[in-house]
Amino acid sequence: MAEKLVRMSTVPHPELERWRSEFPILENRTYLNSCSLGALSHRSMGYLDEYQELWGTMGASAWYELWIGRLRELRGRVAELWNASPSEIALTPSVSAALSSVGSAIDYTRRNRVVVAELDFPTQIYQWMVKPGVEVVRVPSDDGIGIPPERWAEYIDERTAVVATSHVFYSTGYIQELPTIAAAAHAAGALFVVDGYQAAGQMPVDPRALGADVYVSGPLKWLLGGPGMAFLWVKEERIRELEPTIASWFGARDQFQFNAEEFHFRDDAARFELGTPAIPTMYTALGGIEIILEAGPRAIRDRVAALTEDLVTRLEGAGVSLRIASEAERRSGIVMLKIENAAEVVARLAERKIIVDHRGPHVRVSPHFYNTLEENDLFMAALSGAGARAGDRGV
Ligand SMILES: Cc1ncc(COP(=O)(O)O)c(C=O)c1O
Incomplete structure (x- = not known):
């Protein structure tokens, strides 16, 4: 899997990254599975x-x-x-x-x-x-x-x-x-x-x-x-x-x-x-x-959309086939990768502390506002070593 495209360098609302310290899981995991279960905050624990x-x-x-x-x-x-x-x-x-x-x-x-x-x-x-x-x-x-x-x-x-x-x-x-x-x-x-x-x-x-x-x-x-x-x-x-x-x-x-x-x-x-x-x-x-x-749904949407687009660009650049809308405005923070051995790949990523999910022959990646471009990097790097087999075309 060779990445060809250049990724974006910033995402909007960098101030929202201050929320990261609210979520203990982000300290030791790359957590990209908010569409299954959102991260637990110190506020909720309090x-x-x-x-x-x-x-x-x-x-x-x-x-x-x-x-x-x-x-x-x-x-x-x-x-x-x-x-x-x-x-x-x-x-x-x-x-x-x-x-x-x-x-x-x-x-x-x-x-x-x-x-x-x-x-x-x-x-x-x-x-x-x-x-x-x-x-x-x-x-x-x-x-x-x-x-x-x-x-x-x-x-x-x-x-x-x-x-x-x-x-x-x-x-x-x-x-x-x-x-x-x-x-x-x-x-x-x-x-x-x-x-x-x-x-x-x-x-x-x-x-x-x-x-x-x-x-x-x-x-x-x-x-x-x-x-x-x-x-x-x-x-x-x-x-x-x-x-x-x-x-x-x-x-x-x-x-x-x-x-x-x-x-x-x-x-x-x-x-x-x-x-x-x-x-x-x-x-x-x-x-x-x-x-x-407090973070604001408008700002959250802008940030999630940017993180999603970054993932999409990079995955497509790496030849991964996706199951998502072709128009960006119809996409949300759920990116489905067509990967035949999805369950296996999700388990291998978890061993490297990268948490995503699978649904059938798809790996499901869902960034929230608290995620970053650096976490997309970590995901991409780990995916290339996770032994993914293309669902449709080359991975
Ligand atoms: C779109 C959607 N609706 C409903 C549910 C589940 O609803 P509940 O378990 O609260 O009945 C899920 C996932 O758990 C979902 O993704």
Whole structure:
């Protein structure tokens, strides 16, 4: 593997590199796997200390006096990140749970179709596959990378109850042009549901401006908050139209009345919440989202895009075949390398303290704002000695 092209010499927002000391893993690893799990920060660890301290000293009163307030704070932070109102935010156990709750609120008797992308993350498609009477329609991708936004209209009609797809495809990093898809969904009278797990945290997100009715993401990846929770936004105007057929006391209007005779949904998005939330994740998520807000999603996007372009240029120069969008503005911080023995290569890189991931015959590399060009160098150097076999053409 011989590298021919000259790499870029700077990335924008060098001031963001001061955040590196927040993330212990960056001291001893080249961590390029934020699309699987974002790095843990000292801020989140500090919050975890608060969790243990309060539990250890206050017991259940930590709930009533402090944790309920912290949950409110987290909803507020998510709202701030998404230019939304806190009343539009619900905290759910996972993206799957959020989609299950929203999906349970839809009447499929008159319209029984749900239109998805064949490139969507499986959990998103499974939601609808298991619903009795629902027909899942998959919008195909010609190149296995993206879908032209105009194509969606061909698959959406008066039988469509929901159009549900990803903001960014997890296996190619392709950023979908959501407003065009939203327009097609709304013209047919369908609800537009977006899975933004691979978008929020690596770029600015405004679900309302994107045309979504429902937008879901979570702290695990780009939002640096770890596993155990998801964030659900439901457009104010849609909340009361959507009455789930699964429920929990956290979604009840008078939660602390403990009235088992009557149930009324809350009027805000918290109606979709499903039981006691994961408080440790609430804390780590607060740390992560604060950092993303302070670093700034616009600056993060610019930096991630530059790091991505540097990787792309260098990999292509080295003859590595990639599975990413051909237009740079459709690319995000997920670079897929076609490598037949991807699992083996990922393991060899890990031995050299370079952490990336694999999906089938692809090595998946995902730089976040805290990564640097020097780390791209380290990755490139290690890749050349990792015994990679070309998936398509020369490596
Ligand atoms: C796009 C996308 N959606 C959903 C998920 C998983 O959602 P959950 O495990 O919270 O249901 C992932 C990855 O873990 C993902 O990449």
